[in-house]
Amino acid sequence: MSSLHGFTRDSVVALSAALAEPDWLLAKRLEAFTAFEQTPYPDTRSDEDWRRCDLRRIDFDALADIATPNGATASAVTAADDAVGTATFVDGTLVGSRLNAELAAQGVVLTSLHQALPSHGELIRTHFMTHCVQPGEGKFTLLHAAFFNQGLFCYVPRGVQVDGALLAQVELGGGSLLHHSLIIVDDGARLSLVEEYRSAADVTGLSVPITEIIAGRDAQVVYAGVQEWGPKVYEVGVKRVLAGPGAQVSLCTGNLGGKLSKEFIGAALAGSGSSVDLLGISFPAAGQHLDQTTVQDHRVANCHSNLRFLGAVGDKGRSVFRGVISVHPEAQQTDAYQKNENLLLGDKARADSMPVLEILADDVKCSHGASLSHLDNEIVFYLMSRGLPRGEAQRMMVAGFFEPVIEQVPVESVRARLQHAVAQRIDNLAASHGGLL
Amino acid sequence: MARPVNAETDQHDELRALRGDYAEKYGFHDDRVNVFETKRGLTEDIVREISAIKDEPAWMLEKRLEGLRHFLATPMPNWGGDLTGINFDEITYYVKASAQAETAWEDVPDDIKRTFDRLGVPEAERSALLGGVGAQYDSEVVYHSLKAQWEEQGVLFLSPEEAVQNHPDLVQEHFGKIIPYADNKFAALNTAVWSGGSFIYVPPGVHVDIPLQAYFRINTANAGQFERTLIIADEGSFVHYVEGCTAPIYSKDSLHSAVVEIVVKRGARVRYSTIQNWSNNVYNLVTKRAVAYADATMEWVDANLGSKLTMKYPAVVMLEPGAHGEVLSIAFAGAGQHQDAGSKMVHAAPNTTSRIISKSISKDGGRSTYRGLCKVYPGCTGVKANVVCDALLLDDKARSDTYPYMEVEEKQVDIGHEASVSRVGEEQLFYLMSRGLDEDAAIGMIVNGFIEPIVKELPMEYAVEMNRLIELQMEGSVG
Numbered sequence: 001m002s003s004l005h006g007f008t009r010d011s012v013v014a015l016s017a018a019l020a021e022p023d024w025l026l027a028k029r030l031e032a033f034t035a036f037e038q039t040p041y042p043d044t045r046s047d048e049d050w051r052r053c054d055l056r057r058i059d060f061d062a063l064a065d066i067a068t069p070n071g072a073t074a075s076a077v078t079a080a081d082d083a084v085g086t087a088t089f090v091d092g093t094l095v096g097s098r099l100n101a102e103l104a105a106q107g108v109v110l111t112s113l114h115q116a117l118p119s120h121g122e123l124i125r126t127h128f129m130t131h132c133v134q135p136g137e138g139k140f141t142l143l144h145a146a147f148f149n150q151g152l153f154c155y156v157p158r159g160v161q162v163d164g165a166l167l168a169q170v171e172l173g174g175g176s177l178l179h180h181s182l183i184i185v186d187d188g189a190r191l192s193l194v195e196e197y198r199s200a201a202d203v204t205g206l207s208v209p210i211t212e213i214i215a216g217r218d219a220q221v222v223y224a225g226v227q228e229w230g231p232k233v234y235e236v237g238v239k240r241v242l243a244g245p246g247a248q249v250s251l252c253t254g255n256l257g258g259k260l261s262k263e264f265i266g267a268a269l270a271g272s273g274s275s276v277d278l279l280g281i282s283f284p285a286a287g288q289h290l291d292q293t294t295v296q297d298h299r300v301a302n303c304h305s306n307l308r309f310l311g312a313v314g315d316k317g318r319s320v321f322r323g324v325i326s327v328h329p330e331a332q333q334t335d336a337y338q339k340n341e342n343l344l345l346g347d348k349a350r351a352d353s354m355p356v357l358e359i360l361a362d363d364v365k366c367s368h369g370a371s372l373s374h375l376d377n378e379i380v381f382y383l384m385s386r387g388l389p390r391g392e393a394q395r396m397m398v399a400g401f402f403e404p405v406i407e408q409v410p411v412e413s414v415r416a417r418l419q420h421a422v423a424q425r426i427d428n429l430a431a432s433h434g435g436l437l
Numbered sequence: 438m439a440r441p442v443n444a445e446t447d448q449h450d451e452l453r454a455l456r457g458d459y460a461e462k463y464g465f466h467d468d469r470v471n472v473f474e475t476k477r478g479l480t481e482d483i484v485r486e487i488s489a490i491k492d493e494p495a496w497m498l499e500k501r502l503e504g505l506r507h508f509l510a511t512p513m514p515n516w517g518g519d520l521t522g523i524n525f526d527e528i529t530y531y532v533k534a535s536a537q538a539e540t541a542w543e544d545v546p547d548d549i550k551r552t553f554d555r556l557g558v559p560e561a562e563r564s565a566l567l568g569g570v571g572a573q574y575d576s577e578v579v580y581h582s583l584k585a586q587w588e589e590q591g592v593l594f595l596s597p598e599e600a601v602q603n604h605p606d607l608v609q610e611h612f613g614k615i616i617p618y619a620d621n622k623f624a625a626l627n628t629a630v631w632s633g634g635s636f637i638y639v640p641p642g643v644h645v646d647i648p649l650q651a652y653f654r655i656n657t658a659n660a661g662q663f664e665r666t667l668i669i670a671d672e673g674s675f676v677h678y679v680e681g682c683t684a685p686i687y688s689k690d691s692l693h694s695a696v697v698e699i700v701v702k703r704g705a706r707v708r709y710s711t712i713q714n715w716s717n718n719v720y721n722l723v724t725k726r727a728v729a730y731a732d733a734t735m736e737w738v739d740a741n742l743g744s745k746l747t748m749k750y751p752a753v754v755m756l757e758p759g760a761h762g763e764v765l766s767i768a769f770a771g772a773g774q775h776q777d778a779g780s781k782m783v784h785a786a787p788n789t790t791s792r793i794i795s796k797s798i799s800k801d802g803g804r805s806t807y808r809g810l811c812k813v814y815p816g817c818t819g820v821k822a823n824v825v826c827d828a829l830l831l832d833d834k835a836r837s838d839t840y841p842y843m844e845v846e847e848k849q850v851d852i853g854h855e856a857s858v859s860r861v862g863e864e865q866l867f868y869l870m871s872r873g874l875d876e877d878a879a880i881g882m883i884v885n886g887f888i889e890p891i892v893k894e895l896p897m898e899y900a901v902e903m904n905r906l907i908e909l910q911m912e913g914s915v916g
Contacts, residue, residue, distance in 0.1 A: 046515070313848075332833070344848035348815065357839035359858045362830035367857035372845045 004066040009033055011066060012146050018068075019114050019150060024125060032135040032145035039139045052320045052352055053262050053291045058234045063206035065175030066147055067091040082412050083194075084164035085110045089179065090171045092149025100164075107157040110166055113182060116153040123155065128182055132212040132242040132268070140236045144178050144208050151180030156189040158216070165192035165222075165410040172199040172207060172233065179209040183223065187216040187244075192410035196417075197227040198257075207235040207258075215247035217271065222250045224409040228421060229257035231286070238264045243303075245271030252408050255282040255290050256421050266295040269303035269331075278307040279405045281418075283425050285314025285346060294323040296338065298331040307338040310405055312398060314429045315346035322354040325368065329360045338368035343375065343401055345429060345437050375437060391430055394437040398426050463714065466656055466685030471575070473533040474657070478526045481505060484629050487531050491598050491632075494605065504618040504628025511622040517808070518746040518775045523720055528661045528692055530630045532575035545572075545580050569594045571651040575660055576632040587645055592676075593638040594649055597665050600636035607638060611667055615698040615754075616726050623722045627663045627696040634664035634695065639674040639705075648677040648710075648896050653693075655684035655719065661692040668698070670705040670733075677708040679899060683743070684716045690745060691719045699727035699735065703757070706734040712899060714906055715743035717773055723749045726781075731757035738894055740767045741776045742906050750808060752781035755789035762791040765891045769907065770803030770835070779809035779840075784850075788819040795826035796888050799835035806838040811845075811852055818849035828858040829887055831880070881908065 004011040012033050016026040041060075042050040068091060085099035087110050094112035109116055117124060129135050135145035152168045170179050185191045199205060207229065215221050225239055235258050241249045253265055267276035276296070284290040296305040311319045325336045342351040355368040375397055383393035402422050409415045430437055473490070475483050484505050488498040513520050539545050569583035571594065578596040587594070593604065600608050618628040635651050655662050670676055684691060693715060701707045707727065715721055721744040727735040737751035753762025768776035782791035797805035807826045828837040839856045861883050869879035884907060885892075892900050 048516075329833070342845075344845065344850065346848065348846075349848055350844070350846045352845070353841075353843040353854070355839075355841060355854065355856070357828075357837065357856060357858055359828070359830065359837045362833040362835055362860045364830075365857075365859055367855070367859075368839070369856075370841070370843060370852075370854040372843060372850060372852040374848045374850065 004068065005064065007036070007060070007064050007143065007147065015066060015147060021114070022117065022121070028129070028135075029146050032142045035136060036139065036142035036146050039142055041139055049293055049322070053260070053289070057260055058206065060206070063176055063204070063234070067149060067172060067175045067177040067205070068093075083167035084162065085166040086169065087111065087152060088169045088171070089150070089152070091173050092177055092179065094150055103162060106160045108160060108162060109153060109155040111153055112150045113153045113180060114150045116155070120153065120155060123184065124153065124182065127184055127212070127214050129210070129212070132214055133210050133238050133240050140208055141210065141238065144180065144210050147176070148178045148180045148210075151182065152195070154181070154183045154191070154193060156185045156191045158186040159188045160186075161190040162192065165194055167411055167414070168193065168195045170195065170197045172197070172203060172205050172229070174203050174205055176206045176208065179207070181209070181211040183211070183213045183221075185213070185215050185219040185221050188218050189216065190220040192222040194223075194409065194411045194414050195225045196414065197225070197229060199230040199233055201230045202232070203230050204232040205234070207233060207237065209235070209237040211239040213241040213249065213251065215241060215249050215274075216244045218246040219244065220248045222410045224252040224254070224411075224414065226254035226409075226414065226418060227257055227261065229261070231257070231259055231288075233258045235261040235263070237262070238266075240264075240266040240268065241276060242268045242270055243274035243276050246273040247271060248275050250277040250279065250408060252279040252405060253292075254409075254418055255280065255292060258288065258290070260289045260291075262291040262293070264293050264295075266297060267305055268297045268299060269305060270299050272300050272302045275304040276306075278305070278309075279408055280309040281402050281405045282309070282311045282319060283314065283422060284317030284319050285425055285429060287316045289318045289320075291320040292322075296323075296325045296336050298325070298327045298334045298336060300330060301332045301334070303331065304335045305337070308405060309340045310402055311341070311351065312343040312345055312401065313349040313351050314425060315432060316348045317346055318349075319351045321352070322356065323368070324356040324358060325366050327359045327361050327364055327366060331361050332363040334361060334364040334366065336364070336366045340370040341401075342372040343398065344372060345375070345398070391436050395423070395426050395430065398437070399423060463683040463716065471532050471534050471657060474529050475531040477529050477659075479505070479528070479530055479630065483530055487630055487632060490531070490533075491601070493601060496609065497601055500613060500618065501629050504625045507619050508622060508625035508629055511625060513622060517748045517777045520720070520746070522690055522745075523692060527659055527689070529657065529659060530661050530663070531632055532657045532660045533577050534574045534579065534656065539580050540582055569649045571596070571635050573633045573651065573653045573662075573664060575655060575657050575662065578633045590643045591640040592643060592645055593636065595636045597631070597634050597636045597667060600667070604636075604638070607669065608636070608667065611669060611698060611700055615700065615728050616696050616724050620724060623694045624696050624724045627665060627694050627724070630661070631663045631665035631696065633662075634666040635668070635678070636666070637668040637676060637678065639670045639676045641671040642673045644675040645677070646675070648679045651678070651680045653680060653682040655691050655693065655715070659689045659691060661694065664695045666695065666697040668707060668709070669700045670702060670707045672702045673704040675706045677710065677896070679710045679712075679896065681712045681714065681902075683714050684719050689718070693719050693721045693723070695723045695725075697723070697725040701727055701729045701733040701735045703731045703733060706736070708736040708738065709751075710738040710895060710899065711740060712902060712906070713741045713743055713747065717743065717745050719744045721747040721749065723747075725749065726752040726754065727762075728754045728756055729760035729762060732759035734761045734763070736763040736765070737780070738765045738891065739778065740891070740903060741778050742769045744776075745773065746775045746777065748777045750779045750781050752783065753791065754783040755786055755791070757786045758788045760786060760789045762789075764793045764795070765894055766793070766795040767888050767891050768795070768797040768805045770797070770799045770805040772801035772803060775804045775806070777806040777808060779807045781810040782812070782822055783810075784813045784817045784820045784822065787817050789817065790820070791822045793824040793826070794890060796891060797826070797828045797837060798831065798884060798887070799828070799837050800831035802834040804836040804838070806840065807856070808840045810842045811854070813845045813847050813850050813852070815846040817847050820847065820850040820852070822850075822852045824854040826856040827887070828856070829884065830858065830860045
């Protein structure tokens with residue numbers, strides 16, 4: 001595969017040819033590219049979703065080398081032996097995968113989108129960027145639809161229960177990576193899946209990922225997506241679940257790395273009786289800007305959604321949370337909750353929180369809460385009175401702050417890594433403050 | 438003389454008597470020939486004309502022209518409510534109904550007096566519950582009085598025009614300093630064409646312990662009312678200012694766009710209460726802001742019941758340590774109404790505190806929106822701020838939105854926000870009905886309970902009026 005420079009029509013055609021795509025997929029890319037060219041980048045002064053996110057910091061032209069394999073192999077990524085299946089992507093190419101034989105025999109698929117095209121072409125055509133996330137939503141969804149790399153395809157057939165969790169690892173060696181994850185959990189099926197995004201510390205890159213989770217009737221899905229990009233990676237991504245009737249979904253995001261990251265995280269409650277939990281942690285420090293926009297989109301009656309986003313902000317870190325509970329006129333008996341908690345730890349830290357309710361039905365129970373505060377000195381004092389040194393007590397409190405969300409991540413080794421990543425940030429922060437927070 | 442609070446039967450009779458609709462109670466209009474009105478539309482000539490009528494000094498005209506230039510250069514806001522119905526060319530910007538402001542009620546022209554009599558304004562003054570009254574009819578203040586005891590202590594309660602003539606230093610020091618003409622399009626418009634309003638100065642240490650009242654009335658169709666209010670509470674003083682507003686129901690829309698600036702100096706306290714009951718064809722686009730210095734307290738009590746669209750976010754900018762800001766807000770949106778109300782709390786000094794309590798009710802397709810900002814600047818340690826907003830939806834056509842913004846740039850703070858949206862609880866309703874109340878009365882009782890925490894903060898006269906107005910709004914909410 002040759003290297004592709006620039007977000008151009010030639011790149012679209014070359015990428016599609018290199019991936020040996022069917023005509024319909026190339027046509028879809030080209031349609032998106034045409035619209036991409038006609039759509040301006042979001043106006044960060046007037047567009048509410050972008051108002052607090054300075055896109056001028058991203059040099060799109062310089063980053064427009066579409067990631068292609070550069071000789072890196074899966075060895076760069078830690079193997080997770082507690083997952084029942086893994087798929088590893090390096091620079092937009094599947095470099096290795098394994099799946100428990102019993103699951104494979106039941107029809108479970110864990111591979112790349114392109115490898116699944118021959119066997120599951122119709123399923124992909126039905127669900128890939130059609131009704132969960134649509135190309136025309138904005139500049140970046142169009143960019144993604146035109147230039148997506150070889151992404152993840154995971155399918156769990158009707159009624160199949162996946163015990164244990166699957167793990168997808170995504171690594172970026174440089175340039176632009178547009179990783180797509182299409183996760184389809186059919187009626188009555190069950191799946192736990194974790195996606196991890198990483199890059200080495202010296203990598204400069206742009207990531208424009210989209211994760212689509214389609215949960216069928218009474219399906220049960222636990223998903224966690226964790227990004228630990230290096231400090232020179234910029235990201236604009238979408239994660240969304242489309243919940244069918246009676247589906248129960250938990251979508252958890254860990255937003256830790258990157259220089260600037262803007263994620264749109266959404267739950268579309270499209271089937272009666274569905275229930276979605278949205279959970280998130282973020283911990284910007286050292287000049288990082290981590291920005292999360294969530295939507296709990298209640299389209300039909302009798303659904304339940306619950307959101308909990310926890311953010312700590314270290315020195316010169318900036319955190320933005322904007323969450324919307326949107327209740328359509330038909331969505332009676334909606335029960336929705338939203339909570340955003342922020343812990344301000346660093347100097348020159350800034351946190352913006354905008355929890356929004358838009359309610360067009362009357363028979364609903366919707367509420368939200370948001371808080372921005374510092375470590376509670378009374379609790380610190382209590383822990384010190386039990387013999388802990390001050391620094392230790394503070395560390396314990398910050399770690400404990402994140403625990404309610406981290407404990408929801410289904411893979412033990414990923415949980416441990418998240419706890420480690422949080423601990424490391426606390427240590428770095430404490431080190432620059434003379435051991436105390 | 439105060440109305441006996443516990444004479445419940447009297448109050449019930451009164452309430453029953455009041456259960457007409459808005460058209461009967463407030464919606465009448467007087468067929469009178471105005472003393473003067475400007476041509477429709479807004480031009481530099483009109484601004485100069487208004488300034489000339491008021492015989493203003495050059496510096497005020499200059500401010501007006503600056504405001505006009507900014508107004509013309511600024512696009513309409515693209516957020517909040519639907520402003521497309523406003524046609525700036527159709528509005529009459531200045532309407533004068535009476536030759537001058539009177540200080541004796543008897544001297545006010547009869548038809549105008551009748552209007553305010555029907556609205557119960559002088560009655561309130563006669564009953565000695567108020568320290569002073571101002572009444573504004575269209576563009577001009579027609580009546581002003583201040584009780585002698587406050588006058589003796591140096592309290593000023595004037596129309597801003599009088600203040601410009603007699604106290605130019607005070608006006609120049611503060612006018613447009615808290616809300617500059619460039620703050621927003623409607624503040625610019627007000628700066629250009631302002632007329633009427635109140636000017637209040639309370640000297641150091643003076644406690645005006647009964648409220649000052651102003652009553653605003655738009656009578657002319659398609660008129661704009663642009664009153665300008667400036668309140669200066671000097672160190673350690675206290676004043677409570679209460680305003681009410683109504684208008685007749687015309688087929689064409691009117692525009693009310695006030696600017697209210699308040700300075701609360703060290704240790705002073707100002708409470709500003711509004712019962713906004715414009716008819717449902719008034720665009721109510723108001724900018725209200727106070728600055729609070731060390732240990733000062735600013736309280737906005739804001740009830741929005743009328744208007745077609747209200748966009749109003751009373752603000753407190755806390756400039757020195759110990760300042761406290763508070764907003765208690767009620768909004769009621771019925772058919773065809775959009776109440777886009779809220780508050781801004783700007784913490785610009787350490788150890789400042791603020792509290793916002795907002796209650797909104799929507800029915801018959803009405804839309805109520807809470808929009809608020811809590812901002813903490815770097816270095817403002819020890820800030821505590823809390824926001825609670827609750828919304829009640831009375832039927833399936835109503836809509837409620839909540840848009841709080843929290844921007845915090847300092848770690849040593851405690852900021853909390855909670856909001857809930859719900860309908861009238863079936864269980865509460867069932868319980869009350871099982872005790873013999875009909876559905877109408879039961880819902881009325883639940884609504885009254887819902888807004889009680891704010892109504893109880895109003896002076897008694899106004900609390901009663903508030904409850905009456907809610908009754909009016911609730912009329913026929915069942916079946």
